[in-house]
Amino acid sequence: MKTEKDTPSTSIFGEAYEHKPVTIFVRGIFSGSLFAVVWLLLACAICAVAGMWNQGIAICFSLIIASLLGGLLQQFWFSYALFVKPSYPMRIAGFGLSYFVVLAFCASIGAWFPTKNLGAWISFIVAYLLILAIITAGFTITFRRQGASYSERLAAYRKQQGK
DSSP states (O other): OBOTTSOBOOSTTSGGGTTOHHHHHHHHHHHHHHHHHHHHHHHHHHHHHTTOOOHHHHHHHHHHHHHHHHHHHHHHHHOTTTOSSSOHHHHHHHHHHHHHHHHHHHHHHTTSSOTTOHHHHHHHHHHHHHHHHHHHHHHHHHHHHHHHHHHHHHHHHHHHHTO
16 A cells, blocks of 8 residues: 555555564454454443343443544554644644543543542543643653754754854
8 A cells, every 4th residue: 555655555454564463463353353342332232122231231331432532543543644833742732632531521431439439530530631731741751852963963964064
């Protein structure tokens, strides 16, 4: 499979990787995961229709929804085909905040925390947002340092070429 600029694809689904053992294994995991999700969703639906909905089914369903929506949000925020301008730290923050909404919704439908236990919800919110802030700040600092290093090297190269 070729990309837009006729360079070989680095995707595990590209033709160049078609017969390598690791690729075959990874493709199998992806295919198996897809079937597992479909079967689990079907089982949740059957339990709901049969009136057998319980805490375990609710947690299973909410985790599947959180995972699927997380994958979609990841593609939305980190696909450079959709957004060209946002910096990587901005993408992390955007993904993290939008995924927080998804996780909070899934936590409520899956009863991950007792509904009336405000402390559990506050702990979840504070921990999630704190971790997100730390990760975003870490990437911001790293990218600024890396950018400064690249600028210094480019200036040194240009100076050397100007001799």
